[in-house]
Amino acid sequence: MAEPPPGSASSIKSRIAALNLEEVHAPAPGSRPTYSYEQAASKKARPPPPPSQRPHAQQRQQSVNNPPIHSNAPTSTRQPSNQPIAAKPEAPKSQPALPPRPPSRTNTQQAPALPPRKTSEQSVRRRDSTESVSTVASGRSTLSANSAKTSVSGTSGGGQLYQVRAPAYDPSKLPPLPPKKAPEEPKQARATLKATKTSPSIVAPRALPPQLPTRPALPARQDPKEQENVQPEKTQVIPPPRRSALSFGLNKSTETPPPVLSTRPGLTPTESAGTPPPIPLASRPNLDAIMASKPKPGALGSCLKCRDFSGPDNHAARYPRQNLPSSDVAWLATQLTSPFPSFTDKARALFTWLHHNVEYDIHSFFGGTISPSTPERTITTGLAVCEGYAGLFTALAVKAGLESVVISGRGKGYGHTPLKPGDPILPFKTDHAWNAVRIDNGEWKLVDCCWGAGNVQGPHTPYEKNFKPYWFTMDNNEFGCSHFPSDNSHFYRTDGRASISWEEYMLDDVGERLTVYGAATPDHGIGARTFLPAMKHIKVNDPQNGPVIRFQFTSVCPHWENERHGKGKPYVMVLHVGGRDGRKTDWLPFQTDGKIWWMDVNRVDLGAPGQKVSVFAVTTISGEDGRGVTVSEYKSKKGRAAMGFGGVAMWELV
Ligand SMILES: [Zn+2]
Incomplete structure (x- = not known):
């Protein structure tokens, strides 16, 4: 853009x-x-x-x-x-x-x-x-x-x-x-509502009129004002970062940027003018009926990773910053979130809007001229560093009636170097900001709008917009591997631990984890933290751990089906090895049941020290898209047809 x-x-x-x-x-x-x-x-x-x-x-x-x-x-x-x-005093x-x-x-x-x-x-x-x-x-x-x-x-x-x-x-x-x-229309609307997870009002806004004769849904109309006045002001105030710009956490530039969402809805005014009818902001259908159709706490459908967010994502794309009438945070929050009864969907709409409309201010960041931001200024300029993203997210969330806090702390992002074994652990220092927001079922969810919006690639390379929704859907424990809050109450872990120590956080990637490329999750539905071996370096000769080594990775959640939740049928996954002493390159297919991919390989067949071992997706065979190709089809064509590969993960042999 x-x-x-x-x-x-x-x-x-x-x-x-x-x-x-x-x-x-x-x-x-x-x-x-x-x-x-x-x-x-x-x-x-x-x-x-x-x-x-x-x-x-x-x-x-x-x-x-x-x-x-x-x-x-x-x-x-x-x-x-x-x-x-x-909260503003109510207008007269x-x-x-x-x-x-x-x-x-x-x-x-x-x-x-x-x-x-x-x-x-x-x-x-x-x-x-x-x-x-x-x-x-x-x-x-x-x-x-x-x-x-x-x-x-x-x-x-x-x-x-x-x-x-x-x-x-x-x-x-x-x-x-x-x-x-x-009278027939409401019935249709009901049916549609039950069939989808996110609010269907986006898809078929006109099909939503609720029981007309009695106008029961009217209370919804008061929401915006009530929300302004009854806001729980739990927002945590963090001082504007004053430190060297270079230490600000950013998403790792080593990640291969995943492709931009192919389904991104039209951003231009012309496009949105021609699109769907207006969102019936106030004509909300019966909330009880909608909530009854939502997954109960802990239910299978409450998994964020396979949830369909196309409703809030499409809606957020309809409000390009340049077309806003003002930088009024409350107005924008209402527009973006009102169609959605679900707190999760409201939060998602804000997260997605920030991707579309705020660019990382690499000028200020690399120039060391970062100045404190305000939510209005971020809306006006469309530029921010991490604290600007986080500040605007919480400002919008609070105006939308959500509970949200800005969290400051240390991120393992741009510029982060994993410790080497034996390295001293440096003292904690704040260099990043992100958010927690209370979503459905009262759950506090950690989100990183800045990392979810795009990639900082360096001082002389333009910022790259790149939607990374896993910074919204990632579970809090995994999130905590790359985000350490300065406030002990901001871990929001779900594994029963209230917090982890700074040492544990820093030692988590000692020796460095394997490289997982950015396409792994969005393109293939594979969880970045599921790879085995987990660390980057693999010993070719490792008498302690035996001659055979297991490679394995797993889909992002137990319900994930790439054809249904992702970008299409899965590709065949192969392990690229150098062969004994690195003299016989090969592409070995993983076995899979659709959820787990695995393979046992003799260490000596991986290659020579210094070489790399990588997981690739077989993306094309003879120029044709490789989605849905089976392992046996791959084997029969291997060596006979030209193949294209997409990187998924990589280890180094030592
Ligand atoms: Zn799931």
């Missing part, structure tokens, strides 16, 4: 959007129009069904009363450094002045002349100017019984159109209800 345009561009854009809004509605800029269904109900009876001869425009007015669910007001609260913004609830109503219809059966085509123009303009604003904010109209066909005004959303009121009517004079097809 190209460098984002300077911040000024987005502010001009947002101002234009604001001007457009002012043309459309009267309320003072910044004032937060308040509205609730309760208020609405007290002012007028529930809208009766439209008479059969009534033009559709009448229905459209029904939906323009949708309340706004967000404010574009600038954030007044600014805090230093990296902290999330504290001033009901904006209403425009004159159309003449009453009590004296006539005729509908009044339609003012209203105007509304559709308005809505089109809003879409043009602040497309991303309107998308999620809308959809509330799908709650309305009559709005099924008024999606245009619905998508304009923003709630700013409420000044056009439906004319008064007298229910007793209206003809009986025409038959509706609405």
Whole structure:
């Protein structure tokens, strides 16, 4: 992705959007129009069904009363450094002045002349100017019984159109209800909901209207405000790093970058403009029903590694930073997370958004000019070092109603050199920042948005965006092999140990672990910590450990099926060896049951000291994709057909 345009561009854009809004509605800029269904109900009876001869425009007015669910007001609260913004006091609830109503219809059966085509123009303009604003904010109209066909005004959303009121009517004079097809839609939506793990509202937002007649789902509407005010402020404040930039932990550049997600959804405004209908932010389906369909704590389906995150991932891609109306953290948090009832999905949407929209600030990092960041500044510039990523993640998470903390500590990332046997253990020093966030089932999950976003490759090489979701899904114990928190309460281990010692952490990779290339997990679904032998150096002559050595690795989780959860059918995996004394190179296929790959080899056949032994995936055979090829097919073609290989892991012979 190209460098984002300077911040000024987005502010001009947002101002234009604001001007457009002012043309459309009267309320003072910044004032937060308040509205609730309760208020609405007290002012007028529930809208009766439209008479059969009534033009559709009448229905459209029904939906323009949708309340706004967000404010574009600038954030007044600014805090230093990296902290999330504290909860804002609630904006005064001033009901904006209403425009004159159309003449009453009590004296006539005729509908009044339609003012209203105007509304559709308005809505089109809003879409043009602040497309991303309107998308999620809308959809509330799908709650309305009559709005099924008024999606245009619905998508304009923003709630700013409420000044056009439906004319008064007298229910007793209206003809009986025409038959509706609405009742069938909720059933479909239900079925869809139960079939997927993440919120299906992304996939089929229009299929979600919940029980229309009674409008039961309304409480959801208050969420954003409540979340702002009831926020548990558990955020830990860490001082901005002041140390040498070079010691900041970064993802190891030795990892071969895995390919960018092939399914990454469109990022450009044009693409998102043409895509799916707006997310029905407020028209949430019955939460109880959704939660009932979710895996219970500890259930098989609660495994993050094989969970389908396409919903939050696709949604996060719809909010390119350059198109945001402002750097308002609360607004962005609401947009990104509201469609998802699951805390895990909310957190994932934030994690993914950071990948798409924040680049590592290699300039400041290598230039030693890192300055403390604020969440707003990170949103505006799209640049951050680890503490900027972590600070923005927690700021967004807290605004979204999640509990989250920024954790500072020591990472084994860019610049980390494993100890050699006998090396002294240096004292603990902070050089990295990451997060913990409370996901479903009350579980505290460690995540590293910075390492999950891309690769720092060096001072003179451009930053490489590269989505690495395993920094979201990795279990906390494995995470703890590369992240040591400065606060003892931030280990969040799941193996029953409250913490590990600094010595244990540093000694974990003494002598260096084998090299596992970046493609292992995303491309092949193999767990990086499952490889045997675990350490990098293998002795060709090792009388103590016998003449035969076992090579083995395992899928990333017990439920993993690469065809279903990964990128397709598995490749044949082979071990590249040098042969006795390194004189007979060979490619030996692993045995596998689909979950575990294993092979026993005589040490002397591995090669000569100084050579390498590697695991490769056989990616092509005779130019054809190698996915799904069996071991016996591989054997029959070995030596007869050209083959392509992809690196998975590597050891060195000594
Ligand atoms: Zn799993």
